[in-house]
Amino acid sequence: MNCALSMERSRELQRDRLRAHAISHPNSELLAEIISSWQCGIGVLPEWLGLGEEQFDQLHQFYFGGETSIRACPWSRNLDHRLDDLRQDLLKLLLINARDHSDEVRWVAELIATACQGSNHLWEDLGVWNRASLSQLLDHNFPELAARNSRDMKWKKFLFKQLCETEGLYICRAPTCDECADFDECFGPE
Numbered sequence: 732m733n734c735a736l737s738m739e740r741s742r743e744l745q746r747d748r749l750r751a752h753a754i755s756h757p758n759s760e761l762l763a764e765i766i767s768s769w770q771c772g773i774g775v776l777p778e779w780l781g782l783g784e785e786q787f788d789q790l791h792q793f794y795f796g797g798e799t800s801i802r803a804c805p806w807s808r809n810l811d812h813r814l815d816d817l818r819q820d821l822l823k824l825l826l827i828n829a830r831d832h833s834d835e836v837r838w839v840a841e842l843i844a845t846a847c848q849g850s851n852h853l854w855e856d857l858g859v860w861n862r863a864s865l866s867q868l869l870d871h872n873f874p875e876l877a878a879r880n881s882r883d884m885k886w887k888k889f890l891f892k893q894l895c896e897t898e899g900l901y902i903c904r905a906p907t908c909d910e911c912a913d914f915d916e917c918f919g920p921e
C-alpha cells in the first residue's frame with residue numbers, strides 16, 4: 732500500500748470510529764470528516780483544530796461522547812499569521828449570521844474562520860472531504876449567509892466578498908460578475 736493510500740485508509744478508519752459514537756445531529760458526520768482529516772495531517776487546522784484543548788474536548792464530548800481516543804495531532808501547520816485579523820473579521824461575520832448562539836455553531840464558525848487562513852479551496856483547508864460537505868455545513872449553521880451565495884461562488888471567495896461589502900470595500904474589477912475578467916477565479920469547479 733503506498734503512502735497516499737495508507738493515509739486515506741487511516742482517515743477512513745478514524746472517521747468510521749467517530750461515526751460509531753456520533754450523536755444524531757446535522758454537524759456530526761461533517762465534524763467526523765474534519766477531525767479525521769486533521770488527525771491525518773490533511774487540511775490546515777492547527778493543534779486541537781485551533782479551538783484549544785478544552786474547547787476541543789467539549790466538542791468531542793458533545794458530538795462523539797468522548798468515546799474515541801484523540802491525541803494531539805502530530806502534524807504542524809503553517810497558517811499565515813498575517814491573516815489573523817482577517818480571521819477575526821470572518822469569525823465576526825459568521826457569528827452575526829449564525830443560526831443560533833450555541834457552542835455547536837460557534838465551534839463551526841471558529842473552524843471555518845481558521846481554515847480561511849489556508850491557501851487552497853476552503854473545503855480542502857478545512858478538512859471536509861468534498862465541497863458538498865462544506866456547503867452542507869454552511870447551509871445548516873449559517874443558513875441566511877449561505878443562501879446569499881445564489882450563484883454558487885467558490886466559498887472562500889464568497890466569504891471574502893461578503894466581508895469586503897460589510898466593510899464598505901469594493902475590490903472587484905468589474906461592476907458585475909458576468910463582465911469580469913476574474914470570473915473563473917470566483918466561480919467554477921472547486
Ligand code: SF4
Pocket residue numbers: 892902903904905906907908909911912913914915917
Ligand atoms: S467575478 Fe469579478 S466582479 Fe464577481 S466577485 Fe469575482 S472579482 Fe468580483
